[in-house]
Amino acid sequence: MLACFAWLLMATIFVQVPNLLGVHEQHKDGLVSVMDATKIAFFTIPITFIATAGFALYYGRAEQYFSYPAMVIYAHIAALMVGIVIQVLFLKSKEINVLEWVGLAIALLGLVLSVYSKAILVWFKSG
Numbered sequence: 001m002l003a004c005f006a007w008l009l010m011a012t013i014f015v016q017v018p019n020l021l022g023v024h025e026q027h028k029d030g031l032v033s034v035m036d037a038t039k040i041a042f043f044t045i046p047i048t049f050i051a052t053a054g055f056a057l058y059y060g061r062a063e064q065y066f067s068y069p070a071m072v073i074y075a076h077i078a079a080l081m082v083g084i085v086i087q088v089l090f091l092k093s094k095e096i097n098v099l100e101w102v103g104l105a106i107a108l109l110g111l112v113l114s115v116y117s118k119a120i121l122v123w124f125k126s127g
Contacts, residue, residue: 001115004062005074011054012078016086018044023091070114077107 021040026032041048055075062071084096084104113120 001062001065004058004065005078007054007061008058008075008078009082011051011058012075012082014047014051014054016082017047017051020086020090066114073114074111077111080104080107 018040021044022032022037025036025040029036058075059068059071062074066074081104084100087096
C-alpha cells in the first residue's frame with residue numbers, strides 16, 4: 001500500500017514540472033504564448049510520460065485497497081501538499097495563508113483516518 005502512495009507522490013511532483021516552467025515563462029515575458037506552451041509541452045514529454053505512468057500505477061495498484069473516489073481524494077491531497085511545498089520553496093513571492101494550512105491539516109487527518117479506518121474500527125470495538 002505504501003508503494004501506491006510513493007507512485008502518487010512521484011507522479012504529482014513530475015506533473016508539476018510543466019506548470020512550473022509555465023510560471024517561470026510568465027515571469028519572464030508577462031504572458032505565456034501558445035508557442036511558449038508548445039515548447040514547454042514538447043520539452044517535458046519524457047517527464048509527463050513518467051508522471052502518467054506513475055498515476056496509472058497508483059490507480060491500478062491502490063484499487064486493491066481503496067475505492068476510486070477515495071483514490072481521487074488522495075490524489076487531490078497530494079496535489080495540495082506538493083503545491084504548498086512548491087509555493088514555499090520555489091515560488092517565494094507568495095505567502096501561504098492560515099486557511100491553506102488548516103485545509104492541509106484537515107485533509108491529512110482525513111487521509112490518515114481513511115487509510116487506517118479498519119484498524120481504528122477494530123480498536124474501538126475491542127475497547
